[in-house]
Amino acid sequence: MKKKKIGDSDISKSKDSQLIHDENKKNDVNNMISYEEKNRMNTNKEKIELPVIEVKDFNLWYDENYALKNINISFPRNKITAIIGPSGCGKSSLLRCFNRMNDVIDNCKIQGRVLFNGNDLYAKNADIRLNRKKIGMIFQKPNPFPMSIYDNITYGPKLHKIEDKKVLDEIIERCLKKAVLWDEVSDRLEETAMGLSGGQQQRLCIARALAVEPEILLMDEPTASLDPIATQKIEELILELKKNWTIIIVTHNMQQAARISDYTGFMYLGELVEFGKTIQIFEKPEKKMTENYITGRFG
Numbered sequence: 001m002k003k004k005k006i007g008d009s010d011i012s013k014s015k016d017s018q019l020i021h022d023e024n025k026k027n028d029v030n031n032m033i034s035y036e037e038k039n040r041m042n043t044n045k046e047k048i049e050l051p052v053i054e055v056k057d058f059n060l061w062y063d064e065n066y067a068l069k070n071i072n073i074s075f076p077r078n079k080i081t082a083i084i085g086p087s088g089c090g091k092s093s094l095l096r097c098f099n100r101m102n103d104v105i106d107n108c109k110i111q112g113r114v115l116f117n118g119n120d121l122y123a124k125n126a127d128i129r130l131n132r133k134k135i136g137m138i139f140q141k142p143n144p145f146p147m148s149i150y151d152n153i154t155y156g157p158k159l160h161k162i163e164d165k166k167v168l169d170e171i172i173e174r175c176l177k178k179a180v181l182w183d184e185v186s187d188r189l190e191e192t193a194m195g196l197s198g199g200q201q202q203r204l205c206i207a208r209a210l211a212v213e214p215e216i217l218l219m220d221e222p223t224a225s226l227d228p229i230a231t232q233k234i235e236e237l238i239l240e241l242k243k244n245w246t247i248i249i250v251t252h253n254m255q256q257a258a259r260i261s262d263y264t265g266f267m268y269l270g271e272l273v274e275f276g277k278t279i280q281i282f283e284k285p286e287k288k289m290t291e292n293y294i295t296g297r298f299g
């Protein structure tokens, strides 16, 4: 049976993920209690004032695969936090929990809490629609809708009942300027977005996410499919965006994490191994495993 796949992880074939799966199973039996102790320590070490997202004792399974193990982490407001770790360690799964994208995966089960501005995203009365508006997501492969540049950006606002052409025009200009794309496309807003380069498409997706006035931007390896110049533009843009937005970026490009993030979390086999200021994680990691990973000994 073909499993449902979301994002970039190829879950059906990868040998690595099978190995990780087996390793997870071994760890599950041996380490149930220590996950909790270890992960709580990882969070408390770095005190985050007024976190925008707080993950508390969070676990996630895909059928038998225990993919997130008692995660505790808080994300600071208006900062860039990078999540790093080898393929299959649970980075995308964690990110998807913040806008409840895992809800659409049949075999996915969760336990624990994710607070957004203090409110549980998984509470019975949580407003999923509003939360999705507030927590935008950018994927590895730019995914513009097959429509004009203009319609891509006004899509979200129109869903939220903004119809006035003048208001929509303002949104277009503001968001394209924020995404540093305005100068390149202002004279061809009616042309299809599919004609843009990869880097432009990714900036368009960021502009589209901004159009519904989010508070947080989740980015899952947003430059993995881009060339170095397009990557640099996106990195500059991300640094600019943090003035107004909280950014959580998954990357397995460690130089990128070191270049742009304020905080970094290192994950391995579904656990948060270490979390702290980026400079500390890269220059003075506390855990041997973090050091081994950032010095390229595995990954």
Ligand SMILES: Nc1ncnc2c1ncn2[C@@H]1O[C@H](COP(=O)(O)OP(=O)(O)O)[C@@H](O)[C@H]1O
Binding pocket: 003, 004, 005, 006, 009, 010, 011, 017, 020, 021, 062, 065, 067, 085, 086, 087, 088, 089, 090, 091, 092, 093, 094, 105
């Ligand atoms: N939709 C899915 N269905 C089943 N298993 C999945 C799914 N997505 C991810 N997984 C599994 O969960 C684990 C973590 O995957 P993922 O979050 O994609 O890791 P990363 O983003 O760090 O590469 C892996 O073992 C992966 O195979």
Ligand SMILES: [Mg+2]
Binding pocket: 007, 008, 009, 091, 092, 093, 220
């Ligand atoms: Mg991933």
